[in-house]
Amino acid sequence: MKFFLLPLLFAAMTLTACEDNDNNSNATQTNPHNNNGTSEQTSVPAQQNTEHNQNDEVTMLAKIDDIAINVQWEDNEAVNALKNLVKTSTITVQMSQYGDFEQVGPLGQSLPHQDEQITTKLGDIVLYAGNQISIFFAPNTYRYTRLGKITDKTDEELKALLDKDNVTLTLSKDAIHTQTDPTATQKKPLVAYFSVTHHTQAIAEHISNHTGATLYEIVPDTPYTDEDINYGDKNSRTSIEQNDPNARPAIAFDMDNIEQYDPIYLGYPIWWAEAPKIMYTFLENASIKEGTTIVPFCTSGSSGIGSSAILLQQAAPNANWLEGQRFAIGASSSTVANWVDSLNL
Ligand SMILES: Cc1cc2nc3c(=O)[nH]c(=O)nc-3n(C[C@H](O)[C@H](O)[C@H](O)COP(=O)(O)O)c2cc1C
Incomplete structure (x- = not known):
């Protein structure tokens, strides 16, 4: 795949966040306090x-x-x-x-x-x-x-x-959220994703198949062409957008009634170690209810999710953001299902 043409670039990018999940190398076997x-x-x-x-x-x-x-x-x-x-x-x-x-x-x-x-x-x-x-x-x-x-x-x-x-x-x-009515509204999961070359889409579909979540594709008003996603060209559309902190590419169709969904699995490809700017367009405009759980996930050639998901939090600061997860291209449905199950949502 063509992004491997730039291995040095991507290898230099952060590989930390999701991989940190299992980093217990400093763990010690300590007999705790005997405080009764x-x-x-x-x-x-x-x-x-x-x-x-x-x-x-x-x-x-x-x-x-x-x-x-x-x-x-x-x-x-x-x-x-x-x-x-x-x-x-x-x-x-x-x-x-x-x-x-x-x-x-x-x-x-x-x-x-x-x-x-x-x-x-x-x-x-x-x-x-x-x-x-x-x-x-x-x-x-x-x-x-x-x-x-x-x-x-x-x-x-x-x-x-x-x-x-x-x-x-x-x-x-919590007096407000304690439910005594068994017919109280059920929460519905949503998978909202952006994907140009369909790798993130495949993961989104695995999540939806496993959870029954509604799928919503974040479709750009102006689709990305092959030239647009040419990361070797510093004048390509993606290069320019990702370098512009104010870029907010328009979205073709808004999601109706997004406030009824919780949790929201939020998927995107890694572009130069970050989330595409259209993810900010989505989060800043969607009426996501305060406290809604957002679970970020991404696909990439080799980079980890890094700080991409943490940066996205600024665009929906009142949501309950969980730790994000990076998937390799072509990750299997069982890998994705195991991750979803581990969240206990
Ligand atoms: C503009 C651009 C920048 C990219 N930057 C990175 C990167 O920083 N690190 C990486 O591992 N992969 C990078 N990739 C590869 C994509 O993250 C990877 O192919 C992803 O799975 C694409 O998702 P999609 O098929 O859902 O669009 C980049 C791809 C493009 C088009």
Whole structure:
């Protein structure tokens, strides 16, 4: 394929963001603190959660100090028990730093737990010893029960938030979003993508086939010709657009009722390590509802997703952006399906 004619150019580009997902090379096996946490332990048995299956209807809000954090909660007994607790009262956990990798504090209750040996990533929230909550700003390997992970903070933001002596974690029920009506509106997934040579389109179709998501192609008003996408020509249309911070190529057809969709899988090709400018046109004009989850994905010859997705966030700052994923050209449907499943959306 022709982009391999410029291997040195693309090899020099960042290959970090998605590959970082599994970068635990600094992880250490550390035996955590022996803080019993609280003098009076009560226990929340698993059975409490089976009396009715309505915990999915509780949206549990989390704050570290006064900062709201977006958490993707696990679907397990420990989280169900936590949701039961926040139904009746707000939980406050006074945390302190331990071992240069976590904030940890007593819950004051024991929750059902199935500890397993895991290596944590930045932003992971776990239950330690059944009765303490830990939030990580560096990796550690030990036996924990996963509770969730923070999805809306960069590594730097997590360190700024957590690498201090003490923090307070607050968990509360979201009164507005708690659904008691079983007929409440179902969320619909959308795959919105831009693709010139159809590689990103193929991934978009895999996602749609796997999730049943509606497909929406971001079609440029003026289609890109072969000359336009000639990255060897510094006067080609793509060269000029990508070098112009204000370029916003027009889109042929708007997406109707986009506010009804959540999550939005957002796909694009990497152009010189960035997202094509038409992605900014789309995000700036679409009426995406506040808090909508956006999951970026891209295809490229060799570059990683790099900072392309982080830069796109400026165009829809009120959305809940998840970490992006780069796919190789021709990635299989099972590779894509495994990634979608790992998101637990
Ligand atoms: C203008 C242009 C710039 C590109 N820049 C990069 C790049 O920086 N890194 C890379 O690995 N691939 C680059 N590519 C290759 C595309 O990212 C890759 O072919 C992608 O899969 C195309 O997606 P599409 O078929 O959906 O349009 C570039 C391609 C074009 C046309």
